[in-house]
Amino acid sequence: MLNMEDRITTENHGLNAPAVPGRSENPGQTPVTRIEIEHLDLSFGMNHVLKDCCLAIPSNSVTAIMGPSGCGKSTLLRTINRMNDLVPNVSITGRVLVDGKDIFTDVDVLELRKRVGMVFQKPNPFPKSILENVAFGLRIHRMGSRAGIAARVERALRQANLWDEVKDRLHDNAFSLSGGQQQRLCLARAMAVEPEIILLDEPASALDPLSTAKLEELIVQLKQDYTIVIVTHNMQQAARVSEFCAFLMLGEMVETGPTAQVFTKPRDKRTEDFLTGRFG
Numbered sequence: 370m371l372n373m374e375d376r377i378t379t380e381n382h383g384l385n386a387p388a389v390p391g392r393s394e395n396p397g398q399t400p401v402t403r404i405e406i407e408h409l410d411l412s413f414g415m416n417h418v419l420k421d422c423c424l425a426i427p428s429n430s431v432t433a434i435m436g437p438s439g440c441g442k443s444t445l446l447r448t449i450n451r452m453n454d455l456v457p458n459v460s461i462t463g464r465v466l467v468d469g470k471d472i473f474t475d476v477d478v479l480e481l482r483k484r485v486g487m488v489f490q491k492p493n494p495f496p497k498s499i500l501e502n503v504a505f506g507l508r509i510h511r512m513g514s515r516a517g518i519a520a521r522v523e524r525a526l527r528q529a530n531l532w533d534e535v536k537d538r539l540h541d542n543a544f545s546l547s548g549g550q551q552q553r554l555c556l557a558r559a560m561a562v563e564p565e566i567i568l569l570d571e572p573a574s575a576l577d578p579l580s581t582a583k584l585e586e587l588i589v590q591l592k593q594d595y596t597i598v599i600v601t602h603n604m605q606q607a608a609r610v611s612e613f614c615a616f617l618m619l620g621e622m623v624e625t626g627p628t629a630q631v632f633t634k635p636r637d638k639r640t641e642d643f644l645t646g647r648f649g
Contacts, residue, residue: 412459494556512562565595
């Protein structure tokens with residue numbers, strides 16, 4: 370079995386993690402479920418991608434969805450804010466509940482995407498200034514006056530640990546930033562509209578190791594204010610940043626639980642095989 374304990378202790382990046390991943394810091398308290406996925410099936414035409422998936426995602430935590438390439442991780446993530454609705458010939462059954470409301474029947478799509486921000490695999494800043502990138506969603510949702518928008522932009526850039534690096538160049542084109550800065554800008558853009566949930570789809574796959582470390586530190590900091598779901602094929606990254614994790618294989622939810630338990634005492638042989646590098 371892998372010796373993963375050293376990857377999920379408080380020594381990681383010098384950050385303070387709960388003594389027992391997946392549990393409240395207050396003994397006796399059960400984490401509040403923010404997202405619940407119930408018997409989710411999804412197909413694109415004849416391609417059956419997700420098969421009877423069930424997953425509970427707790428509030429104010431980092432949940433990692435891991436698995437080999439092509440197992441349905443990104444498709445599952447995109448279902449949470451209904452981005453798969455835009456794909457032709459998609460068929461979805463089952464329920465996805467956010468704060469107890471079914472996102473397919475009880476929630477307006479525009480309002481859902483305001484509450485559930487998303488950052489993609491590759492940085493995708495708009496061909497606009499740094500300021501206008503972050504302000505874009507604020508203007509769409511008519512959130513505040515010019516002064517109010519400026520304050521929200523600064524707050525979002527500070528949250529993304531980017532303000533000090535860009536405060537004197539807010540009117541520069543976003544493409545003038547480095548790859549790591551662009552990804553943090555996209556995170557600031559998502560946070561500017563004050564979502565409650567942030568979805569991260571392989572956010573470090575295009576970044577160098579230093580930028581990846583900065584992003585991981587930021588993710589752990591942000592869980593104080595947000596519920597974060599991260600898709601990754603990198604099991605070391607899942608161990609470093611998450612308190613809960615889920616292992617997906619061929620569209621099937623094989624195993625879920627606290628990160629420490631899944632990594633050190635997996636219940637399913639397929640999970641153990643993935644963690645020990647027998648496939649994936």
